[in-house]
Each structure stands twice: as C-alpha cells, then as structure tokens.
Amino acid sequence: MRPFRYARAAHLDDAIAAGSESGTAFVAGGTNLFDLMKADVLRPDTLVDVSRLPLDTIDDTPDGGLRLGALARNADTAYDPRVQSRYPMLARAILAGASPQLRNMATNGGNLMQRTRCYYFYDTATPCNKRAPGSGCGAIGGVNRIHAILGASPSCIAVHPSDLCVALAALAATVRVTGPDGERTVPFAAFHRLPGDTPERDTTLEPGELITAIDLPPQGFAAHSTYLKVRDRASYAFALVSVAAALDIDGGTIREARLALGGVAHKPWRDSGAEAALAGKPATPATFAEAAGIVLRDARAHDHNAFKIGLARRAIVRALTEAAGGKHP
C-alpha cells in the first residue's frame, strides 16, 4: 500500500468536513478499500476512519420499518432477530456473501459502495474506463464471463458484486446520506447508476457524502420471499447470477411482487415491468416464466457470458417458485 495519513473521526461533522477534501477516502470495515489499495487501484492520501461513529445500531422506525445503521456490520445485520423474522430475504442475501470473517468486518454502508470485481478494473496494467476514464474497456473483446447482460454500455460492461444490495433493491429501501450540504434520502433504485459514458461513477453519492443509514419499509415479504445465488463454488464466491424474489400472495393469486437480480448489471437490477406483470396472476410456473422473459427481453451477451441469460431465466423461475412456497398450484 502507498503511504497515507490516517485520522479517526470522532463525530459525524468531523468526518464530513474531512471527507470533502480531495484525495480523501472514508474507511469503515476496510475489506474492499484495502484490497483495492493493495492492488494500487485506489490511492487515497488520507483515510478518514468512520468505523467508530455511532451509526452502528439497528432501530425500529415509527412507520413499522427498520433502520440499518451504515456502520452496523453485515453479520450483525443478518443475525438481528428483527431482520431474521421480518426481512428473511435480506438476512439470506447477506449470509450468501463473502465469509463469516469478512461479514464481521464489512459494514452496510461499505457494502453499498464496494467496487466491481471486473478483473481488468483490478489490473492496473490493462485499460479500464472505470479505473482510468478514457483508457478503454479491457473486458469488451477480452475475457468477460462474469460481465453484464443488462444495462451495459460501450464504455463498461462491469457488474455490481453485492448480494445485500439485491435484496435492498427488491425491498425498495431508502439510503440516508449526510454531506457538506446536509442530509438527504435516496431511493435505492436511484442510488447505483448504469455506466453510460461515465463508468467511473458507480453511485449518485456526491464527493464528501457519507451514508448514515439504510431504511427498510414495513413490508418485508417475510412469508413468501427468497434469495437465490448461483456461483462457481458452493460458498465464498461472488454471484454469477442471483435473484431476490418476494411475493404477497392471497389465495394463490399474486397481490404484489418484487424481483431484483444481481450479477447481471452495473447496478442491482430491479424490474418493475416484470413485477407489474406478476401482479394479479396465479402463482404458477407459467406466470414466473413470463416474468423471466420480461426481465431478460433486452439481455445481450458478450463473448463468454451467454450462459448467464439462460441461467438467469431459470434462476428467476426457481426463486419465484421457492418464494411462493415451493407449491406448484
């Protein structure tokens, strides 16, 4: 790692003031930042350690939802009894990610901000528009087995690697952010970006802004939801394709549906068109297959990832079937 200055923030205000200096990075769990600093991909000259700010609690909200502190650890979030009982899809998604050690370190805010695992992004000897804007994309025409099938651009075909974020997208969470200009909230769907011609920006967070919490709405779809992750080995690997599926079912008929995919796009991929198409239909394999067709209607493969389209189709149907209760009415 290159040398840097280190400062521990005692108060939110200190962190915000220090964080708006250029060349400064926040560090929480460090599990993504230090990985990338060791690879020389990120080179901050000052680190502001926010890990001891009192933003690590999980609290009930007046509307019946739950507020997840940005600095609550992924493990503590997944094992929180309220998350387990009211948002089991979220608990499952978190526990499908990384390893127990990493989940003990990783924070919820850091998980939202983690960078892509595209191999060219990590390899400073290759071109990458996300790492070095304007240098080109090593993955287009290179090895792109793990890359996007939806929402990609001629500049970047990377995918967002998070599991937790796929469940948050399906739950329609809200991100709470504080910056030099005060506090604001961002709907989850507007937090991560598609690459367009500025793939260096993963999110709509502005420089100096700190995530303080993630709010979950009251509806957790606890009775009929699941998170399905498909990967190259049984554990401790990133998703090739993952699906967060949630249904509100009334007598075999779907009242409301939520569907989001991971491993397929530059952001957690929630498809409200497919959700609308599920509503009012019987919870049957035919209905689920139709929804999968809608999600993948514009899917486009690159040289090595065509398998993801079929995989995603089957994963969507399986996840929705499992969410419905494994019953095939």
Place this chain on the structure above:
Amino acid sequence: MPDSPRSTRPAPPPEPVAVTLTVNGAERTLKIAPWTSLLDALRLHLDLTGTKKGCDHGQCGACTVLVDGRRINACLTLAVMQEGRSVTTVEGLARGDALHPLQEAFIACDALQCGYCTPGQLCSAAGLLAEGKARSDDDIRELMSGNICRCGAYPGIVAAIRSVMNRRATDGDAP
C-alpha cells in the same frame, strides 16, 4: 468522496503512529506506519508469526484472528484501526501447556497436512463456536468456508470442530 481517489498531492512522510493493543492478554504499544495491516503488525512487529499471510486480500482466511472475541481477516484491517482492542492469535489459544480443545481435536482428527492454514482454521473455529450458529456438519462447512485449505484437510477439520461442539453439548461447560 470521489469513486477513484487518486492523489495529486505528494505522498506524506511515513510518520509512525502509536498503537496500543491487548495481544493474547498482554498490553502492547507499537510505533508503526499507519498503513501497517494488523497482520503485519502481529508478524513483523510483535514476532507473532503463528498468524499466516496467504493471499493478503481476504480470500483465504490464513490470517484469521479474534478481535474482541470475533473472527476477522487481519490482512484487511489496519493495526491503528484496532486501537484499544483485544486481539487473540493462535499463540493465545492454549492456556500455558494445556492446548485449547480445538487444538487437541485437530490433532486427534488429523485436521491438517502442511499446517499453513491451521492457525487461521483454529481461530476461525474458535469464532464459530463463540457465534453459536452452527448446528449440522453442513453448517460447519458453510461457516468455515472463509478458510481455504490447499491440502484438502476439510473432512478432518469438520470432524474436529464437530467433536468439540459435541463435547460442549454433553459437558455443558464451555472451554
């Protein structure tokens, strides 16, 4: 914070910072560069070379230690970030000459070959027991998946952890 902080300022001089940790029960104060990982602090500055460096990127678990009783990867945190906390390494598992029950079980179950991953496996297993989430062998496999063993000693590792879990369940007294 920009997505890719790339500094235009010159690198700061390597000014050492003072870090105080309780390591295996003893308070230790170090003067180290702020970018020293907890792993390097243990191995290079405290001569506690039991904790291993496998990948240095969070991918293998060889560097697993317990901080305030919880297992973490020492390669992906800074020593200075752990200021004031209590660190247990493989050297701190035994009580004097009495091996930790997990260490005895690893020997009894032939849970290692070259032994390079073993300190991390032991600390991770200690963390797993403290977390209390594992019930079945499949749970043990899943919750030990952050520790890679290139020798493939996995069956012995699962058996060793299982045997300690079983003994605790029958004895009722946690080692």
